[in-house]
Amino acid sequence: MLRSMRWAKRSKTALRESEQALFGIVQGSVFPNLRRISLGEIESIGFPGVALGGFSVGEPKLLMHELLTDLSTLLPAEKPHYLMGVGTPVDIVLAVENGIDMFDCVLPTRNARNGFLYTWNGVIRIKNARFKNDERPLDEACGCPVCQRHSRAYLRHLFNAGEILSSILNTYHNLFFYFELMEKIREAVRRGELRTLSHQLVEIYGPVS
Numbered sequence: 001m002l003r004s005m006r007w008a009k010r011s012k013t014a015l016r017e018s019e020q021a022l023f024g025i026v027q028g029s030v031f032p033n034l035r036r037i038s039l040g041e042i043e044s045i046g047f048p049g050v051a052l053g054g055f056s057v058g059e060p061k062l063l064m065h066e067l068l069t070d071l072s073t074l075l076p077a078e079k080p081h082y083l084m085g086v087g088t089p090v091d092i093v094l095a096v097e098n099g100i101d102m103f104d105c106v107l108p109t110r111n112a113r114n115g116f117l118y119t120w121n122g123v124i125r126i127k128n129a130r131f132k133n134d135e136r137p138l139d140e141a142c143g144c145p146v147c148q149r150h151s152r153a154y155l156r157h158l159f160n161a162g163e164i165l166s167s168i169l170n171t172y173h174n175l176f177f178y179f180e181l182m183e184k185i186r187e188a189v190r191r192g193e194l195r196t197l198s199h200q201l202v203e204i205y206g207p208v209s
């Protein structure tokens, strides 16, 4: 953690003349005291945004959310907060409840290529035999072009045949789902209904375990 803080200082110095928004990255693994020290250090160096790194690397999910709750009151309110490498729909909404604004993650695209598709009724594993003759769209609640034009049976066929179009269509749908998820989260924040939305997502996808 201390080495990362030294790097942060050197990076800030090196980029002094740049117009890039360089975010400081908080480290400290699963130790709340190290996370707090690291956040204090990042704030004292002074960055336009705060990133939380070293999460979602194999530690228990519940522990990550506990650490986020612990840090949430210390995050500077006037700056954007970025949680690196997270996550599932439930992880994202719970993190937003703890003040996180930004995310990046491979899940929607990597899972899409593996036939693991997000819907507003839960996950669909498109290779399953029960979709063989299923003419319904992936997700009736989804407005994406894939759900408008193609059936589960066709998407299953493409996946099982190893067609590259399978990866393309599945990725399109999953990214559309994630964009819609973030839109719903922003709307819920505006209306003060974030807790309701997080309960709905936990109903659909199950609690963090």
Ligand SMILES: [Zn+2]
Pocket: 138, 139, 142, 143, 144, 145, 146, 147, 148, 173, 176
């Ligand atoms: Zn769709």
